[in-house]
Amino acid sequence: MVAKTQRQRSEYRGYGFGPNAPSRKIPFPAHANMTAVELLSFLPNSTHSPDVVYRLVTNGATFHLLRVIVNTQRHLLIEWSHNCCRQSVYDTMNRGGYKGWRIGNHNTFGKNRMPTWDPANLEVAGLLPPGRSRNKEGSANEIPFKDLAVDVQCMPEGDDALDLTRMVLYCVKNPEEPWLYPRDWSALLNSLGGPAAIRREHTDREAFRRWGDILPPHARNAPPDPWWPATQEKQGIKRTADGWGEGNPAISTQKRGTILGLNSLIGKSLIPETQQQKRPRGRPRKSTRIDEETTVGSQDECIAEANAVAQPTVYVAPPKNATKDFETALDPDKAIKRAFLRESQARKVDPYSAYAFGGPRHAPPFRQLHRIEQPDPEDNSGWAENLRWAFEQVTLFRYPHRPDAWNESPEHMERIVEIRREQCWMSEELEKLMKEESFRQIEDEELLKQMGEEDSAEEMKEDKSDQQLVEEYEKEIREMNDWLKRAAQ
DSSP: OHHHHHHHHHHHHHOTTOTTSOOTTOOOOSSOBOOHHHHHHHOGGGGGOHHHHHHHHHTTOOHHHHHHHHHHHBOOSSOOOHHHHHHHHHHHHHHTTOTTOOGGGGGGSOTTTGGGOOTTOOBOTTOOOTTGGGOOSOOOOOEEGGGGGTTBSSOOOGGGOOHHHHHHHHHHHOTTSOOEETTTHHHHHHHTTSOOOOOGGGSHHHHHHHHTTOOOOOOSOOOOOTTSOTHHHHTTOOEETTEESSSOOOOOOOOOOOOOOOGGGTOOOOSOSOTTOOOGGGOOOOSSOOOTTOOOTTHHHHHHHHHHHOOOOOOOOOOGGGOOOHHHHHSOOHHHHHHHHHHOOTTOOOTTSTTTTSSSOSSSSOOBGGGSOOOOTTOOSHHHHHHHHHHHHHHHHOSSSOGGGOBSSHHHHHHHHHHHHHHTOOOHHHHHHHHHHHHHHHHHHHHHHHHHHHHHHHHHHHHHHHHHHHHHHHHHHHHHHHHHHHHHO
């Protein structure tokens, strides 16, 4: 058993996008155009190629965009987190010779390429696959086109799809035809009518603009919730982290323990302006987001100030008119499921997902907060903080109190915001995000300082070199004049 576990861990470590992801050693076709979403959907290991990363980042990619697209398009055993994405990209660029590379200083690398850079170029020929120089385990140069669809849970669609999507879909529908990628790229594409015309909407910049407001799906490696009522199984309805179906109930039970205060970050927008407004591709937008390019000043001071006024966790009773008897509170709410069928966000399969309705509902029926799955750990919106606060209340004060009576109604949401302000309460997730952002800011400042010192030293060397050339030139002139004088005598 131990050996099997170690073997599985080793396997997953070698295949960060799952064992079914195409090998990083597979080369790109000799003549092919691929959109950014196609690369990340069908060939996620291409993010280990410095050439691919350079193209995506130059055209506007961020860590947030990369992980959102991968987590949305592919079925992963473990979610590709922000930290994993960032570290993987850093390692890729450092191995590719871009020492000290960061997204913030990307434009300082390859200055000679920028004047001729074409953001509309989707050609992948000439891009070096990440495993080309390390192919020590034999050839892995071909794969059936139909196998590119394995673990792809959302096919690229609309302007995100181009030739590769068309060929993969054809081979999935005709599995008996032995087309191989990349060997048969041209032959298969010609049999399907030839390459599609590239429009402006296919370019990387347009794709990243479309995906800019989309959130990644909630984590799929969450442990079960011990508070899920046992009577739910008697009704024959078993909810999992991925949706409605057979299996054990699975709702995130992230540990709570640190209570911090930060008044300036609590009063955020909780309820969307309109419940029916849909975000592109069905993902709700966070009210605010700590991104890799965001600058948050004096976070350490804010956290220290919050710790100074933090209060112990106390039970807060919900409004009296919200408390129901246990049987009613534990009954599955059919009205919620009916509302979910009418109003749910696209591609959401669970009415008790934190993002099923794009945030909290502002019209009946209302879900009980303790039955809603925990939000994305990187979601720092007021809605996410309210869910975490309610989760802590249920965890610590389930009996003999009734914290399970809190729901997502506007009245309850506003009341929880007031309570968090009064208690100076902040979740561990938000604290972690702030600390990470603070560390990134310090790293960037140190890097910029180091780059400034290196540039100054380089300029001094250049000035010194120019002075030496002038002195040598003047010396040659003097020697020439002396020679001419001697020759004239």
